[in-house]
Amino acid sequence: MWYVKLCVVGSIPTGPSIKMRGYNHPISVKERCLDFRKRGFSYNQIVKATRIPKTTIQNWVFDIKLSIKAKKCIQGRIAQGIVKGNQSSKRKTLKIIPQINKWTKKLVFIIAHFMFDGGGRIDGYTYYSKDISQINRMRKMMLKVFKFRPHTSFSYNDVIRDTYFSRSLVKFVDKKKKEMVSYIKKSPKKHKRCFLKAFFDDEGSVRFDQKYGNRKVRGFQDSSKLLELIKKLLSDFGIKSRIESKNEIVISNKQSIIKFQKEINFSPKIFFNSKRRNSIWKKDVEKRVVLTKMIKSYF
Numbered sequence: 001m002w003y004v005k006l007c008v009v010g011s012i013p014t015g016p017s018i019k020m021r022g023y024n025h026p027i028s029v030k031e032r033c034l035d036f037r038k039r040g041f042s043y044n045q046i047v048k049a050t051r052i053p054k055t056t057i058q059n060w061v062f063d064i065k066l067s068i069k070a071k072k073c074i075q076g077r078i079a080q081g082i083v084k085g086n087q088s089s090k091r092k093t094l095k096i097i098p099q100i101n102k103w104t105k106k107l108v109f110i111i112a113h114f115m116f117d118g119g120g121r122i123d124g125y126t127y128y129s130k131d132i133s134q135i136n137r138m139r140k141m142m143l144k145v146f147k148f149r150p151h152t153s154f155s156y157n158d159v160i161r162d163t164y165f166s167r168s169l170v171k172f173v174d175k176k177k178k179e180m181v182s183y184i185k186k187s188p189k190k191h192k193r194c195f196l197k198a199f200f201d202d203e204g205s206v207r208f209d210q211k212y213g214n215r216k217v218r219g220f221q222d223s224s225k226l227l228e229l230i231k232k233l234l235s236d237f238g239i240k241s242r243i244e245s246k247n248e249i250v251i252s253n254k255q256s257i258i259k260f261q262k263e264i265n266f267s268p269k270i271f272f273n274s275k276r277r278n279s280i281w282k283k284d285v286e287k288r289v290v291l292t293k294m295i296k297s298y299f
Contacts, residue, residue: 025052030060037061040070097146097168103183106145108191111176112198113138116221118173124165125173128155133269134201135160181229192233196264199230204266206287208294215294217251217260237263254298261291 029050036046037057046061047054066074100107114120118127127150129135142148142164150162184195200219207216221227227249234241234249240256243249251260266288 025056033057033060034064037064037066040066040073042074097148097166097172099172100145103187103191105190105194106141107176108180108184108187108194109198110138110141110145111173111180112195113202114173115177115180115226116199116202120170120174122170123167124163125169126161126163128159128161129202130159131270132160134267135162137267138162181225184229185232189236192236193264196230196233196237197267200264201267201270204287205272206290206294208290208297210297215252215254215257215297217257217291219249220247221249222247234260234264239263257291258295261288261295266291 029052033046033050033052036049041049043054043057046052046057050057113127114125117129118125120126127135127138129138139150139162142150146164146169148164148166148169150164153161153163155161180195184192187195199221200217203221204217204219207214207218209215219227219230221230224243224246227243227247230249231241231243234251234256237259238256239251239259240253241249241251251257266286268286268288270287271284272287272290
């Protein structure tokens with residue numbers, strides 16, 4: 001098989017230079033690129049060897065015709081890379097998860113978080129959060145229930161994205177999300193509590209301004225049906241709430257806020273985002289700490 005070994009250029013030679021796309025490159029470097037292309041190297045190989053931008057190399061060598069043998073070699077390497085990537089992807093998406101029929105606190109926790117701060121696609125489910133503690137809780141639970149570790153990436157706004165690649169998981173979670181809406185209404189209180197805590201951990205906030213007497217626990221959700229469900233579940237714990245606007249539920253009654261802290265509360269290390277433009281917090285503060293301060297201000 002035709003093969004040429006590449007050596008990465010450690011230093012750029014000096015001498016006359018040619019300006020291309022805003023960069024000054026020695027003529028010797030351009031000549032080296034031309035030579036590599038004539039010998040059948042791909043653009044990516046030349047970039048690796050010369051550290052010159054791919055677009056610049058393309059402008060230099062676009063009119064050099066490759067031999068049939070060189071073309072076949074490059075096409076072969078591309079095909080091998082595609083097959084390798086597809087095999088890796090296939091292994092991930094074909095992962096089979098246990099089909100759990102009985103509802104448990106762990107399963108309620110997982111499905112609830114996927115409902116509130118998750119997103120499904122054809123090959124997997126993603127959970128989003130800025131709180132590393134919340135991400136770690138989800139990872140721990142997924143590992144316990146499904147023996148499953150995520151692929152982690154980060155969004156431009158510091159949101160952590162944990163994706164669990166499995167078509168089997170997608171079908172299971174979609175099915176359980178539909179079942180959850182009817183099941184949770186008549187479920188044991190410990191399951192209702194777990195569901196509500198997942199909602200407020202993912203979508204909840206505290207509004208506390210003692211100067212103006214502003215004390216509220218708030219939750220946000222685009223689905224009006226889910227907001228009605230949250231309101232119904234809160235009432236099962238004797239917590240009065242109201243739906244304001246299309247996507248907000250509010251608890252503002254003194255006794256209801258106290259009951260909320262006792263029965264639901266926020267999980268530890270769930271923080272307000274101090275980096276937001278409209279944030280009144282100059283540093284990261286736990287939501288449960290602010291809730292405690294708010295309740296103490298009543299007395």
